[in-house]
Amino acid sequence: MFKNVNYQNRFIEIESYREKSGKGVTISFQKSIAAIQEWKEHSAHLRAQKYGREVAYSNYTIKICEAQRKYDLKRIDVKDRNY
Numbered sequence: 001m002f003k004n005v006n007y008q009n010r011f012i013e014i015e016s017y018r019e020k021s022g023k024g025v026t027i028s029f030q031k032s033i034a035a036i037q038e039w040k041e042h043s044a045h046l047r048a049q050k051y052g053r054e055v056a057y058s059n060y061t062i063k064i065c066e067a068q069r070k071y072d073l074k075r076i077d078v079k080d081r082n083y
Contacts, residue, residue, distance in 0.1 A: 010035030011028070011030060011035065011039075012030060012031055014029070015027045015029075016024065033064075036064060050055075
């Protein structure tokens with residue numbers, strides 16, 4: 001599925017996190033609401049949604065949010081710091 005979302009020209013990135021139990025979250029970042037709608041209607045995504053509803057999940061939540069900013073922290077090893 002991630003392969004299909006990567007082909008979309010309005011796609012930014014995807015992150016997925018899972019616990020050992022299998023519970024997790026997948027976050028797909030798109031450039032616009034139109035891109036989200038395009039992905040929602042993509043045939044591979046529609047098949048995956050059907051599988052998810054009928055087989056894989058007993059419940060799930062979808063949230064559509066707009067990111068206003070992104071901040072990153074990249075640590076370096078203490079030995080590499082110049083004080």
